[in-house]
Amino acid sequence: MAGNEQTPGHTDWAAIPTIMVVASDLKLLKLLDMALSLELACSVLTLDSGSSAETAAQRIKPDLLILDEYLLDRRARDLGTRLHSVTGLERVPTLLINVAVLSQSQSQSYPTLFLSTSWKMEELYAAVHGLLGHPS
Numbered sequence: 001m002a003g004n005e006q007t008p009g010h011t012d013w014a015a016i017p018t019i020m021v022v023a024s025d026l027k028l029l030k031l032l033d034m035a036l037s038l039e040l041a042c043s044v045l046t047l048d049s050g051s052s053a054e055t056a057a058q059r060i061k062p063d064l065l066i067l068d069e070y071l072l073d074r075r076a077r078d079l080g081t082r083l084h085s086v087t088g089l090e091r092v093p094t095l096l097i098n099v100a101v102l103s104q105s106q107s108q109s110y111p112t113l114f115l116s117t118s119w120k121m122e123e124l125y126a127a128v129h130g131l132l133g134h135p136s
Helices: 026-039 050-057 076-084 121-132
Strands: 018-022 043-047 064-068 094-099 112-116
Touching: 018 026, 018 050, 026 043, 026 121, 043 050, 050 076, 064 076, 064 121, 076 094, 094 121, 112 121
Parallel strands: 018 043, 018 064, 064 094, 094 112
Antiparallel strands: none
16 A cells, blocks of 8 residues: 555544445446445445455455355355454444345344345445434
8 A cells, every 4th residue: 555545444534434345246246336336425345255355354444344145255144253353343334135034143243234135225225324323
């Protein structure tokens, strides 16, 4: 990183939230990047694997995690557990998308919402606003 660049997330300009989106589907990543950028004044970091998310989490402290259940390299819930074990990410809210409704669990120590495989954009926006503490 160059001399005076700032890392997104918890920085001097913390009023702008950083959202880390992890999905293996590149079309979904592009859709979420565009949709979130248009809806919110935020920085969106898109990653296509759990391993890249774990690496990025060591230096970037996002304000919200969005994890797709259909990751190719690991289960999204396992990735969420690993990301929340990183110092500074213990309580970062998480949105799991494309989740089978019957498998939802609320035992985490961080705010978590789930969207099923048939989610609509309005539901995504409402979930993101709620997890970030913004009025929708």
